[in-house]
Amino acid sequence: MSESTIRAALRRAAESWPDAPFLAYVEEDGGLTASRAQLLERSQRVAAGLQDLGVESGDRVASTLENGPEILEVFIASALLGAIWVPTSTELPAPAVAQLLSETSPRVWVVATAYEAIANDALRSGGESARVVLVGPSTGSGALGYTDLAGSGSDLRESSLDKASPASIQYTSGTTGRSKGIVMPNGQMLAMGRTAQLAMSYGVDDVLYGCLPLYHGNAFFQQFLPAFEAGSRVSFAKRFSASRFWKDVHDTEATRLSLLGSMIPILWNRPEGPYDSAHRASIALVIPRHPQYQDRFDARFHVASTELYGLTDAGPVIGVPPGTTSPAGSCGQLVSWWDAELVDEQDRPVAAGRPGELILRPREKFITQLGYWQQPEATVSAWRNLWFHTGDLLRVDADGWYYFVDRNKDAIRRFGENVSAYEVEVALTSHDEVVDAAAYGVESDLAEQEVMAAVVLKAERRPNIEQDLIAHCSRLLPYFAVPRYLEFLDALPLTATAKVQKSDLRQRGVTPTAWDRGPTGKKRGQAWQ
16 A cells, blocks of 8 residues: 555656646746656655754754745655645744744754844754754855755665645644644645645646745645646745736746735725736636635636635645535535534534534544644643534535534634734734733724724823834734734723723724724735735
8 A cells, every 4th residue: 555645646647747847946047847756756865964964754844935946845745754844934033933933943944044043042042952054145144045955965764654744834823822832633634635626626737826925825835736736737936926826937937826805805906907817727726715705816817716714723624626616605614524513512413504613634644633732731722522623613415515604712813814912902902102012903994904902001192102112013913913903992892801902992983083004904015016
């Protein structure tokens, strides 16, 4: 019986299409290209270099990299050795990275030179001794360069693996507490790619275009993995650019697209351009679809949109079957290798058509997480009564079509990212002048939400306190979690049991007295306009 692992799947695909163009990077100079065999051969040399640094099966290998050949080579190299890949967002500040390093204790950390300062700060505060490998021009720091790592000629010593073997630790952004590291076995990662293939029907004549980061589940599991196995080609841009998006789709000859829901109004509100419909793309996976724009978007840009529902903890579990049209507002039907129920707070099934928390149970072994890294209590809580609790409210109709209702957990959805209200509150209350704070989501023009926070100060509100709080949060939080709105209150509204009554705050929304720092759609180094 063939090995059910990432490395075996990649090798089978490389043998099936060894020389066919597979991977391209969209850059001003034309980018880089590689076949599956070339990517695998390069990754084998990186694996040998990691092995020379002492990496063995079960060791962690972290990466902080933008889209480019290195991030995929590090992943494949880790899979070849049986090591556990730990991708980190390039937007995380040093304290968050330090926490991640402290928990996972990677033996090697591959970092782009643009983030070397953050890496050094994280290593000092985290107290970890990961061997840093730098990608990019030499900085004179003495750290090992990636080109030297990839130049090893050593023979690989590969350990025995199966679908239950851990392959990656992917961190959530945190919903009701600190971020959790999801331990993904080989079987889960393969199943996530298989679900994307089920929804998108990738084939050897397809070209996928992506502009989301490969450390993010969308680009990695919805595009890279299924494209590799299906014989398709894939082109990645370093980042999303609204002004260049449709030209890139045209130039790469893309037939399949993957977008976040927040990208839809951004692209829609661009002036009409010559490439809006002058392309080969026919299907766009949009997560989530935007009911206000989607039909008009599809008509203007000549694509048919489809959708998946999922979460990093379990993967995509609901989707629109190929060749079918979903009812308005539906995110799809349940994938056949999962069982699902909608339940109330006591895990009792809700009546038909009523919203309930989606709970899941896999029908196949090892197609879901092994638990949360070093957080057994969180693992037990999520899997109570032998079902995985998503924390999301959905409803289902008589024909099995599911409809997303709301997030039961205290999370805010912004620019395609889940923002932990808890972590925003921790950042705000760590400021010397703040007594208490509550973070919550309010309506946004960009399809999801904006972050708003009610703040109680120790003393009277002084001039420029707003700018100081934003600067303070920017040092501690990723860009998408920094509040846009601040409301200053004498006290937070509390329930009878002394819990913050966020429903009252959400109902108040953006009041005339709220401070607004203005639209914040632009990410560092990212062209949104």
